[in-house]
Amino acid sequence: MWTLLRNSILIFRKDFRLEFRSRFALNAIGLFAVISLSAISFSIGALRVKPPILSALLWVVIFFSAMSGLAHIFVREEEQQTADTLRLLTQPVTVFLGKWLFNVILLLALEIVIVPLFVIFLDVSGINWGTFIPVIILGSVALSTISTIIAAIIAQTSNRGALFAVLTFPLAVPVLRSAIQGSWTALEGGGLTACISDLQILFSFSVVIFTASILLFDFIWRR
Amino acid sequence: MTPTVTRITADGIYKQFHVRRVLKGISFTVEKGQSVVITGPNGSGKSTLIKILSGLLRPSKGTVQYFNGNTPRQPTELLPAIGLVSPYLQLYPDLTAKEHLEFFGKMQGISQPFQKGLQLMTQFGLKGREADFMKTYSSGMLQRMKYVLALLHQPAVLFVDEPSANLDEEGKETVYALIREYKHDHIVILATNEPQEIQLGDIRVDVTAQ
Numbered sequence A: 001m002w003t004l005l006r007n008s009i010l011i012f013r014k015d016f017r018l019e020f021r022s023r024f025a026l027n028a029i030g031l032f033a034v035i036s037l038s039a040i041s042f043s044i045g046a047l048r049v050k051p052p053i054l055s056a057l058l059w060v061v062i063f064f065s066a067m068s069g070l071a072h073i074f075v076r077e078e079e080q081q082t083a084d085t086l087r088l089l090t091q092p093v094t095v096f097l098g099k100w101l102f103n104v105i106l107l108l109a110l111e112i113v114i115v116p117l118f119v120i121f122l123d124v125s126g127i128n129w130g131t132f133i134p135v136i137i138l139g140s141v142a143l144s145t146i147s148t149i150i151a152a153i154i155a156q157t158s159n160r161g162a163l164f165a166v167l168t169f170p171l172a173v174p175v176l177r178s179a180i181q182g183s184w185t186a187l188e189g190g191g192l193t194a195c196i197s198d199l200q201i202l203f204s205f206s207v208v209i210f211t212a213s214i215l216l217f218d219f220i221w222r223r
Numbered sequence B: 001m002t003p004t005v006t007r008i009t010a011d012g013i014y015k016q017f018h019v020r021r022v023l024k025g026i027s028f029t030v031e032k033g034q035s036v037v038i039t040g041p042n043g044s045g046k047s048t049l050i051k052i053l054s055g056l057l058r059p060s061k062g063t064v065q066y067f068n069g070n071t072p073r074q075p076t077e078l079l080p081a082i083g084l085v086s087p088y089l090q091l092y093p094d095l096t097a098k099e100h101l102e103f104f105g106k107m108q109g110i111s112q113p114f115q116k117g118l119q120l121m122t123q124f125g126l127k128g129r130e131a132d133f134m135k136t137y138s139s140g141m142l143q144r145m146k147y148v149l150a151l152l153h154q155p156a157v158l159f160v161d162e163p164s165a166n167l168d169e170e171g172k173e174t175v176y177a178l179i180r181e182y183k184h185d186h187i188v189i190l191a192t193n194e195p196q197e198i199q200l201g202d203i204r205v206d207v208t209a210q
Helices: A002-022 A024-044 A051-069 A072-079 A083-089 A092-121 A129-154 A160-187 A192-221 B046-054 B075-081 B097-107 B113-123 B139-151 B169-182
Strands: B007-017 B020-031 B035-039 B061-068 B071-073 B082-085 B157-161 B187-191 B203-206
Touching: A002 A024, A002 A092, A002 B097, A024 A051, A024 A072, A024 A092, A051 A092, A051 A129, A051 A160, A072 A083, A072 A092, A072 A129, A083 A092, A092 A129, A092 A192, A129 A160, A129 A192, A160 A192, B007 B046, B020 B035, B020 B046, B020 B061, B020 B187, B020 B203, B035 B046, B046 B082, B046 B157, B046 B187, B075 B082, B082 B139, B097 B113, B097 B139, B113 B139, B139 B157, B139 B169, B157 B169, B169 B187
Parallel strands: B035 B187, B035 B203, B082 B157, B157 B187
Antiparallel strands: B007 B020, B007 B061, B061 B071
8 A cells, every 4th residue: 555655656756747847738728727718808807797607617717728738647658658668667556546646736736826817807706715615626636537537548549639628528517517506606605505515526526536547547557 | 575486477379459460379488597589570579479478468368477486476466577678668758867767766666776776877888877868868878778777676577679779789798798697597588580689598489480
């Protein structure tokens, strides 16, 4: 167990170092988020947009930002032909955990930038942060978990770019629905109890996808 | 601690990619202290067989078993027992040699991997290039670095696909001397067609003759 955790963290640190040097995913996700938020702000920033629309816009930006960069974690290993090197170094579950941790932290780190920009650009007020932050965190963990396992699958294919969003979307529908609903409640100033069912769905969905991914990853990773 | 492997048995290995059958019933046994040389023309399946033996690829049919005494185990359970040098196994262009040594070494549970790796880097003529990124290494230096990383944990089984690829004469001599020395206490499996390298094997497996 200790070896598994240690090796997962080593893979995370290796990927973090590589990402810090190339900044591919960071730039892709960050630029998409900033450009799309700016475009939304130019068109509807002056209007007093209602919470249901604001909530949907926020999750559209987060979803497509994630789609633009989270696949890179596995695609880079295949494109640089380092996947076999990694296959020989450690057990598949370790690789999944390391990559999953990287994607979760990358998306959460970018949301530290995306969310304040969203609040400023769209002049959002009256948020219940005690509700909003758990929804954002659980929604992002769920989205990162789905993205990580789908990234591992599409990295083995030739038509990677198109397949990633196409395969992720059906799995992400329950996540987006609950995340939009929960954010909507938070934007209207609602408390945690008002969106507890959304939080439960996000948490349960993450656990189910994470567990299924751990069980399936060996078949995906080994050819 | 590297697991001990005293024998490898390949039994009726078949591999088919879509309709093309590459390997047709390859069988052999190799004991500790012996080396195997896999031969066959280009595209005949030498690298495929190495991948199957090392657990990187699943065979369509047949089994590969590693033994410690009479206890059989699958290659996937024995990753720490395996070292592989091959043209399709790449290093990270944006990591330095030192970072590779630390990453590989720590993953394999080696204490002070950099110090151990430094000795191997000296043996392979790479001393002084520890801080350089892999993208600045020449193809010959990369091949040498692959040997350093494959030998870092002193694997019980060393697989080498095209042992002298991209190496100069001095590099080839270093590799040949290493293989001769290494096979005394370990198992070495080579894939090559070079006459000089075929002589390094105690057992010859021709992938086209099965």
